[in-house]
Amino acid sequence: MKKLSAFKIGIERSMNSGKARIRIYLLLLTLFCIGFAATQSWANAILFMWITNNTASLSFGSFAAGAGGTVTVSPAGIRTKTGGVVLVPSGAGSAASFTVHGFTFPFNPNHTHTYSITLPANGTVTLTGPGPSMAVNNFVSNPPAGASTGTLAVGTVTQTLDVGATLTVGAGQTPGNYSGTFSITAVYP
Amino acid sequence: VKHLASRTMLVVAVLLAAGLTAGNGYAATASSSATATIIGDPVSLSASAPGLSVSTFVSDSTGDLLIRIPGNGLCATPGGSSDITAPSFTAIGDESARQTMTMSDFISLSTGNGTLTSTAGRPSGDSTAVVCGGDGKPIKPSPTFSTVLVGPARVSGPYAGTFTVTVVFN
Numbered sequence: 269m270k271k272l273s274a275f276k277i278g279i280e281r282s283m284n285s286g287k288a289r290i291r292i293y294l295l296l297l298t299l300f301c302i303g304f305a306a307t308q309s310w311a312n313a314i315l316f317m318w319i320t321n322n323t324a325s326l327s328f329g330s331f332a333a334g335a336g337g338t339v340t341v342s343p344a345g346i347r348t349k350t351g352g353v354v355l356v357p358s359g360a361g362s363a364a365s366f367t368v369h370g371f372t373f374p375f376n377p378n379h380t381h382t383y384s385i386t387l388p389a390n391g392t393v394t395l396t397g398p399g400p401s402m403a404v405n406n407f408v409s410n411p412p413a414g415a416s417t418g419t420l421a422v423g424t425v426t427q428t429l430d431v432g433a434t435l436t437v438g439a440g441q442t443p444g445n446y447s448g449t450f451s452i453t454a455v456y457p
Numbered sequence: 458v459k460h461l462a463s464r465t466m467l468v469v470a471v472l473l474a475a476g477l478t479a480g481n482g483y484a485a486t487a488s489s490s491a492t493a494t495i496i497g498d499p500v501s502l503s504a505s506a507p508g509l510s511v512s513t514f515v516s517d518s519t520g521d522l523l524i525r526i527p528g529n530g531l532c533a534t535p536g537g538s539s540d541i542t543a544p545s546f547t548a549i550g551d552e553s554a555r556q557t558m559t560m561s562d563f564i565s566l567s568t569g570n571g572t573l574t575s576t577a578g579r580p581s582g583d584s585t586a587v588v589c590g591g592d593g594k595p596i597k598p599s600p601t602f603s604t605v606l607v608g609p610a611r612v613s614g615p616y617a618g619t620f621t622v623t624v625v626f627n
Contacts, residue, residue, distance in 0.1 A: 317483045317484070317485040318485045318487075319485045319486065319487035320487065321487050321488070321489045325489045325490045325491065325492065326489055326490070326491040326492070327491070327492050327493070328491070328492065328493035329493070329494065330494040330495075331493075331494075331495065332495065333495050339493070359494060361493075364489040364491070366487055366489070368485070393491065395491060395492070395493055397493075397495075399495075402493065404491055431489070433491070435493055437495070441495050442495070443495045444494075444495060445492065445493075445494050446492065446493045446494070446495065447490060447491065447492045447493075448490070448491045448492075449488050449489065449490050449491065450488065450489060450491055451486050451487065451488040451489075452486070452487060452488075452489075453484055453485070453486045454484065454485045454486075455483070455484045455485075456483045456484070
């Protein structure tokens with residue numbers, strides 16, 4: 269307790285002096301730098317990262333199941349089908365679109381930050397509805413999934429991430445609305 | 458002054474922690490919904506014509522309406538007459554495409570061996586509405602589905618209804 273009191277008194281006295289106050293601030297800054305430099309380089313850092321899904325959800329649109337097949341929506345939103353599925357043009361569907369945000373530090377206009385993108389694995393996403401569930405596989409994105417495929421250019425600190433996938437439709441799949449959810453992850457570094 | 462000292466110590470701790478946190482990897486996750494709408498399959502249709510039956514009735518990806526005619530196809534000899542009865546279709550499963558098609562929407566019928574053509578607005582019963590194969594010979598039955606292209610691209614969505622084609626052989 270005596271040591272702690274002495275420390276507090278020292279702080280009090282120090283803060284009463286202008287020069288000492290500057291030293292204190294410099295000490296605080298140094299502590300931050302030590303903590304930061306202990307794990308990361310200065311020139312390549314993102315303090316915070318978050319993702320918003322602000323434009324479109326993944327939609328396979330409207331179609332008739334027929335003899336069954338697949339419906340694929342590309343990251344560009346182009347819909348194709350295989351098998352006996354009959355696509356209805358007026359329900360064209362859309363790719364999911366996310367926006368990846370990064371708050372970068374320190375501000376370095378000559379540096380871009382890369383991050384990794386993880387999409388759902390096959391067998392993990394299904395759409396449920398009035399009939400048997402339908403599997404959603406082969407997720408693809410632009411920029412593509414993988415290590416350091418995403419880029420946050422300093423100055424914009426956002427990047428659009430479009431996601432498509434393939435839906436497997438059973439023969440005579442029960443008509444109705446089907447829905448499900450999926451998640452993506454952006455990892456820095 | 459004590460408060461100042463306490464706050465200073467707190468700031469030291471926060472900054473040190475922030476510095477350590479900033480250097481660590483950071484992950485962000487977001488979710489999206491995924492949806493699909495399945496409409497009823499096109500229903501089987503009936504047709505009245507010798508050797509002709511219309512089995513399914515669907516739309517293609519461009520919005521044109523296709524009628525798929527199985528194997529027997531449609532055969533007419535040169536000089537024969539035809540009567541294409543005005544079809545009446547009603548859209549199902551897609552309100553935006555709901556409309557009733559008329560004879561004027563009947564554009565062409567491709568059997569794989571030739572094309573039967575009806576120009577827009579041609580009245581039912583016009584014998585020139587049916588043309589045999591390019592070589593003037595009867596259009597032979599096709600082993601595969603034939604396609605009738607009905608309507609411009611404005612027509613979309615599966616349809617159900619009745620469709621009648623009558624071919625009179627001389």
